[in-house]
Amino acid sequence: MASMSALDTVTVIGGGLAGSEAAWQLAIRGIPVRLMEMRPTVVSPAHHSDGLAELVCSNSFKSDDPATATGMLKRELEALGSLIIAAARAAAVPAGAALAVDRDGFSASITELIESHPLIELVREEATVVPDGDVVIASGPLTSANLERALSELVGDSRLAFFDAAAPIVAAESIDMKRAFRASRYDKGEGADYINCPMNREQYDAFLGAILDADRVILKEFEQKDLFQACQPIEEVARCGADALRYGGMKPVGLVDPATGERPWAVLQLRAENHAATAYNLVGCQTNLTFSEQRRVFSLVPGLENAEFLRYGVMHRNTFVDAPRLLAADLSLRSNPRIRIAGQLSGTEGYLEAAGGGLVAALGIVNARLGHQTLPIPEDTALGSLIAYATNPDTSRYQPMHVNLGIMPPMDSIRAKRARRAAIAERAAAAMLEYSRAHAEALHPALAAASEIVG
Ligand SMILES: Cc1cc2nc3c(=O)[nH]c(=O)nc-3n(C[C@H](O)[C@H](O)[C@H](O)COP(=O)(O)OP(=O)(O)OC[C@H]3O[C@@H](n4cnc5c(N)ncnc54)[C@H](O)[C@@H]3O)c2cc1C
The missing domain is CATH 3.50.50.60 (FAD/NAD(P)-binding domain)
Incomplete structure (x- = not known):
């Protein structure tokens, strides 16, 4: 040189x-x-x-x-x-x-x-x-x-x-497509952009109960300042009321579950994270739950029972x-x-x-x-x-x-x-x-x- x-x-x-x-x-x-x-x-x-x-x-x-x-x-x-x-x-x-x-x-x-x-x-x-x-x-x-x-x-x-304020990402191959279905709300967007995990009322209530009970990561003092102004974690939204999630990010509008021919009670949507569509992001599910609790809580969602987490949600x-x-x-x-x-x-x-x-x-x-x-x-x-x-x-x-x-x-x-x-x-x-x-x-x-x- x-x-x-x-x-x-x-x-x-x-x-x-x-x-x-x-x-x-x-x-x-x-x-x-x-x-x-x-x-x-x-x-x-x-x-x-x-x-x-x-x-x-x-x-x-x-x-x-x-x-x-x-x-x-x-x-x-x-x-x-x-x-x-x-x-x-x-x-x-x-x-x-x-x-x-x-x-x-x-x-x-x-x-x-x-x-x-x-x-x-x-x-x-x-x-x-x-x-x-x-x-x-x-x-x-x-x-x-x-x-x-x-x-x-x-x-x-x-x-x-x-x-x-990151939501979990799961491996596409680990999503049970016998329970989940592909569709965009009102069939908008380029084809079926989303994978939808439909929940009936009972399943939604079980998910909600689990998320409200789940252990959260205790944030250090410097991490608490300004954090929640930007993006509410799913467990905080859940605390706002029994319908807060299904009127918010998990709203079922514009979606029909092909298995029942009906609109589900609530839907957790997943969006592709990469071009190859091997990894999917749980839309709106940014969370501060501990990693083991994320596994437990999200496995209650139909289609995610055996989801493999490529990245857990974090907020810090x-x-x-x-x-x-x-x-x-x-x-x-x-x-x-x-x-x-x-x-x-x-x-x-x-x-x-x-x-x-x-x-x-x-x-x-x-x-x-x-x-x-x-x-x-x-x-x-x-x-x-x-x-x-x-x-x-x-x-x-x-x-x-x-x-x-x-x-x-x-x-x-x-x-x-x-x-x-x-x-x-x-x-x-x-x-x-x-x-x-x-x-x-x-x-x-x-x-x-x-x-x-x-x-
Ligand atoms: C609380 C916390 C816990 C984490 N735990 C893990 C973990 O367990 N495992 C893991 O893989 N990753 C963890 N990470 C993520 C990440 O891998 C680490 O933060 C990692 O140290 C990042 O490396 P870095 O070199 O980018 O930053 P750092 O290792 O943080 O190095 C940045 C350096 O820049 C210095 N600096 C900052 N501002 C200035 C300035 N103006 N002038 C001069 N120096 C400056 C800092 O003092 C520091 O020494 C954690 C992050 C945080 C915040």
């Missing part, structure tokens, strides 16, 4: 999972980095330490089974030479099929690697403006208020959200941009490519997803400086499908997403679930192998550094 001057320094804002990964990927390729982390000067409501890459909640990186989307993501990050996955492997604690870590050891090792890298200047300061030059903004779901203001000016108020404080409208596949702003947004702020969700975003943003800068075209991570991989989903301008009503099989290209020709998942994992591994071979030279420094970390 050509020699760099101070002007070539990249500013990375946020020393979390995405920012630490991005800073490291740039530095090991000879690019100087100014990494701005506001802690401990300014504290976040969820972080407890001043360490980099602090895990704010669980110490688990989820399943390590290669036939799961999270297992695929781990292998893909390894193939790309990720710092975060290497440090996680080195700090692993026994956790069955999951990869879990000693959180203090994990954060301490990353802090030490970053602090001791000669090309990284770690500045413990809050960023309140978006600086000049190449920038990776990775300030996370709890971005400071001052930077939120600067971001609003940069991307527009309407393109920045401050909380998740979360700053993120409207990625489908703002970001290109290399996570640069379409309106200003010198600025990249990575991690949870870019509208993905999850520790390793954040690391993956930081890595992609850094590779984009490296390629741009070398005059190389940045090839997107293949869509057949877990990471590539997540980025494709998040940056697809056709995605409307965007809510943050984590990796899952529902957003990966389907393999419908294989009917047996286990065999299909194994085939998807095999296809993902082959796609990543091809990608890493094509980028062998660019990936070499990261792979060499990662193998030293894992030891």
Whole structure:
């Protein structure tokens, strides 16, 4: 790489999972980095330490089974030479099929690697403006208020959200179509856009009773402010009265159940979440119920008895941009490519997803400086499908997403679930192998550094 001057320094804002990964990927390729982390000067409501890459909640990186989307993501990050996955492997604690870590050891090792890298200047300061030059903004779901203001000016108020209000998403193949039916209200729209789960009065009453009784996630104080103004969770609507749901989002008007020839008492509608229609969103069912209660309550709805949840509903404080409208596949702003947004702020969700975003943003800068075209991570991989989903301008009503099989290209020709998942994992591994071979030279420094970390 050509020699760099101070002007070539990249500013990375946020020393979390995405920012630490991005800073490291740039530095090991000879690019100087100014990494701005506001802690401990300014504290976040969820972080407890001043360490980099602090895990704010669980110490688990989820399943390590290669036939799961999270297992695929781990292998893909390894193939790309990720710092975060290497440090996680080195700090692993026994956790069955999951990869879990000693959180203090994990954060301490990353802090030490970053602090001791000669090309990284770690500045413990809050960023309140978006600086000049190449920038990776990775300030996370709890971005400071001052930077939120600067971001609003940069991307527009309407393109920045401050909380998740996500409804559950289920696998299409797990919906019982003998009980559910396809139709749009009054037959409007392009054909039968919705899957409808019809309820009679008894079924509706049972569902309502269950939702009123169900356990909710106790929100932290910082998450309660402003949360419910935007989008009422289904359990709050249910509390407004016995008919509130069936006069609201579950209204049966314009729908006739083909099994009875009559209008149902209430209907839960599901809308396709992706082009392949492998994943369906429970319309209007944003919820704060615990995950196990979501499984129990929604399984009372005819057609969803055995629904497989690809994502559970969540409601919490979360700053993120409207990625489908703002970001290109290399996570640069379409309106200003010198600025990249990575991690949870870019509208993905999850520790390793954040690391993956930081890595992609850094590779984009490296390629741009070398005059190389940045090839997107293949869509057949877990990471590539997540980025494709998040940056697809056709995605409307965007809510943050984590990796899952529902957003990966389907393999419908294989009917047996286990065999299909194994085939998807095999296809993902082959796609990543091809990608890493094509980028062998660019990936070499990261792979060499990662193998030293894992030891
Ligand atoms: C309460 C909570 C619990 C979560 N639990 C989980 C979980 O268990 N498992 C999971 O997979 N995901 C979880 N997530 C989601 C997500 O994966 C994590 O938030 C993850 O840490 C995101 O990585 P990130 O790098 O984008 O942001 P972070 O890891 O939050 O890093 C952002 C960094 O930017 C700093 N920063 C913010 N503003 C500024 C500024 N203006 N200037 C300088 N620095 C700034 C912050 O101090 C922070 O260090 C949780 C999120 C929240 C909010």
